[in-house]
Amino acid sequence: MGKHVDFGHSPRAREYVERVGSFMASEVLPREREYFTELRAQEDRWASAPSVIDELKTKAMAAGLWNLFLPDSTYGAGLTNVEYAPLAELMGRSLIAPEIFNCNAPDTGNAEVLLHYGSDEQRRRWMEPLLRGEIRSAFCMTEPEVASSDAANMAATAVVDGDTLVLNGRKWWSTGVGHPDCRFVIFMGLTDPEAPRHARHSMVLVPLDTPGVRIERMLPVYGYLDEPYGHGEVSFSDVRLPLDAAIAGPGRGFEIAQGRLGPGRIHHCMRLIGLAENALELACRRSVSRTAFGKPLANLGGNRERIAKARIMVNQARLQVLHAAWLLDTAGAAAAISELSQVKAAVPTMACEVIDMAIQLHGGAGLSDDFPLAAAMAAARALRLADGPDEVHLGVIARAELDRYRNGESR
The missing domain is CATH 2.40.110.10 (Butyryl-CoA Dehydrogenase, subunit A, domain 2)
Structure with missing residues (x-):
């Protein structure tokens, strides 16, 4: 690589990790049940978002935990992709957290498009209200x-x-x-x-x-x-x-799309690490608190090995995402094309496997809405198609790999 890769948190990232983690623990996670209860009670679930969302958005903005995804310090937190990664992972543990911090897709990608390619009028009319969380x-x-x-x-x-x-x-x-x-x-x-x-x-x-x-x-x-x-x-x-x-004028669509999808793809993967972590935590809690045939679930049917392999898969995926984020920060999207495709193919597949294991340990409850696992599976499985199916990304990776040999490059 030629450069030293250090995934230790910078002092700025460490501060944000502590602040976002504290806000998640004290404000977001305790209110999730309230959110879903209010949503399910609405006669028309499309008419309005549960009131807890705006309440928590106001608190997050006041706490300075707002637009954390945007590396531009004028409009966002000015964090690098490596610095943002652990924050997106924390948000990924909750289905409602990204909007509370104004870091939800597709608004993040759309805001970046307007920041980098939009006219002054387009930014004023659409980007700025988006970044204020008003639309x-x-x-x-x-x-x-x-x-x-x-x-x-x-x-x-x-x-x-x-x-x-x-x-x-x-x-x-x-x-x-x-x-x-x-x-x-x-x-x-x-x-x-x-x-x-x-x-x-x-x-x-x-x-x-x-x-x-x-x-x-x-x-x-x-x-x-x-x-x-x-x-x-x-x-x-x-x-x-x-x-x-x-x-940016007619004919610029593909150019803009490539600029948009680099950060967007990796943000999805960052959040999926948190989703998988949450599923693994639920699986472990279930496996040590429930018994069958006179034993804890953890001691039945190879479950200890499944949990161990899940831990390995989550940690591997996290490191791969951090490496892609580092390359995006240091060399740009064009140099990180293969690595972005690698995480986009690998991380949703990993998340699906870990969530499926957690569902199995929960039995019938894992298929219900009593736990967030079924909804998590739907989200993770959809991301194997969103921003390009696995097969497209594998093709990109293979082309980059083979081109080294066609061009006579040494390893």
């Missing part, structure tokens, strides 16, 4: 009618017509579009089919109340609708917007 957003890229693992297949269009853009098409798995505070989406569409392959598409800012935009349905993941955020199928029918709604 939410969604990202519309995947489509139901084409194999979206190849983004070049995109059929939805964003056609330039004089000084306007006209959008047509159908998107789905647009996470967050069901939220009552969702005010805009970023739509990616084909602008010029004759242009070079990676200059054909545009990203467009679309207010959700624009005529022609319609949420067709909300999509369940293993039966979970994930209210009040959700994953929507959205149609765009002759949606007309001014030309300046295009982020």
Whole structure:
């Protein structure tokens, strides 16, 4: 590598770890049951978020635990990816924590897009309210009618017509579009089919109340609708917007997408480490507190070995994520392409295995909503597809590996 890799927490990161950990223990985790109880009692779960969310967001902002994901010190905490990783892991232990710290996807990725590629007006109108936690957003890229693992297949269009853009098409798995505070989406569409392959598409800012935009349905993941955020199928029918709604101008969509997905992919993986840690903790507590056939569950059926292997897998994944974060910080996204794909393929698979083991140790209770394990499995399994399926990432890794030998590089 040529550089010393040190994953010890910097003094600044150590301070944030202590503060976020304390806030999670005293404010977030004790309120989770209240959140889900209030949500399930609502006649319309899409109408509003439980009041505990805004209450805790206000406290987190007052405590200076806000926009921790954003490395820009003007708008965020100014942390590196390595420094943010343990904080995202802490947040990942709770399904409600990311929004409380204003670090939830896809708002994080959308804010970074606007920070790096947006105009002053786009930042003022959309990014700044997003970073204040006043609004939410969604990202519309995947489509139901084409194999979206190849983004070049995109059929939805964003056609330039004089000084306007006209959008047509159908998107789905647009996470967050069901939220009552969702005010805009970023739509990616084909602008010029004759242009070079990676200059054909545009990203467009679309207010959700624009005529022609319609949420067709909300999509369940293993039966979970994930209210009040959700994953929507959205149609765009002759949606007309001014030309300046295009982020960085027409034809820049793929360039922006690559800039967006580097940090976004690793943030997902960071949170999944926390999700897996929580599942492992629940498994261990269950295995020493329940007995069957006269023995603790831990001493039955190879469970000690399963727990040991889970610990190894979580620790391996954490180190791999930290290495990818370090490379992203020190060399940039282009140099970390293989490592980002490695963690994106490895970490969700690890999380699924650990969560499945925890479900097995909980028996029937693990399949219910009495524990967060079934919802955790749905989230982890979905992330084996989000931001590209495993097969795409494995292809990227293999290409990078083989190119070393084609180009005559030594190991």
